[in-house]
Amino acid sequence: MKKTAYLGAAAIAAFAASLAAPAAxxxxxxxxxxxxxxxxxxxxxxxxxxxxTLATTVEGLGVQTEASDNFVPTVAVEYFFSPNVSVETICCVTAHHVDATAPAALAGGNLVDKIHIIPATFTLKYHIGAPGSIRPYVGAGPTYFLFIKDEVGAGATAALGATDVKIDDTFGLALQAGVDIPLNDAFLLSFDAKRYFVKPNAHFYNATGTEVLETHHKLDPWVLSAGVGFRF
Structure with missing residues (x-):
């Protein structure tokens, strides 16, 4: 039993030391x-x-929309294949609503409420400069936007008679640029900008399940991040 305990303690100590020791x-x-x-x-x-069924009417009115901004916490995990090449994925959920901006009679009306998006994204990144220095980087990769908990807004109910809305999950592209600033061998500051190109369709339905409107949206968000990182 003592031998087993010693081995267990040694294993725990070795694991703790490996976490504490800074990686190259x-x-x-x-x-x-x-x-x-x-x-x-x-x-x-x-x-x-x-x-x-209301497509011609909506088009004739010149209806236009905008999506709200949001600020959320994000976790990014990055794996280095070499000192200069890595792959990164991010984890977050962001919530938005969509309001009408035109015509004047509809401006400010909430058309889609409580859209929750999971932007599943992978980018292949190239880091410029020597490891351990201030390192700008660029990247690009695919993204898949999953839309969850879509809810119709009061403006869509009033203007379209819509009682339900569904936004299609959609593939897209993400472009990325940023800079990592080392604080020591283990910690860094990071500033990151991504531009997504994602164009989902929204479907509005009335109480009988009839589709009254289908719209194609230029979502295309800028995603701007700043924070701290740990390297191991």
């Missing part, structure tokens, strides 16, 4: 975890009217 900056196999504050700034304008 951005060697192959290095993992970075960042905790960030993130501003999500979508566009949300209608790109086109795709269909529905």
């Amino acid at each position: 900056a951005q060697d192959a196999g290095t993992i970075e975890v960042k905790v960030l504050g993130t501003a999500v700034l979508p566009n949300g304008k209608i790109d086109s009217i795709e269909g529905g």
Whole structure:
């Protein structure tokens, strides 16, 4: 029993030491975890009217929309294949609503309420400069926006008779640029900007389940982040 206890204690001590010991900056196999504050700034304008029983009426009125901004916490995890090449994924949930901006009679009306989005994103990044220095980077990769808890807004109910809304999950592209500033061998400051290109369709339905309107939206958010990272 004593031998087992000693071995267990030694294993725990070795594991703790491995976490405490700083890794060589951005060697192959290095993992970075960042905790960030993130501003999500979508566009949300209608790109086109795709269909529905009220499509012609809505198009004739020149209805236009915008999506609200949001500020959320974000976690990013990055794996380095080499000192200069890495892949990153992010985890967050962001909530928005969509309001009408035109015509004047509808301006300010809430059309879609409580949209929750999970932006599943992977970017391949290239870091400029030597490990351990201030390092700008660029990246690009695919994204898949999952829309959850879509709720119809009071403006859509009043103007369209809509009682339900569904926004399609959508593939898109993310472009990325930023800079990492080392504080020591383990910690860093990070500033990051992403531009997403995502164009989902929104479907509005009345109480009988009839689609009264389908719109194609230019969501295309800017996602701006700043925070701290830990390298191990």
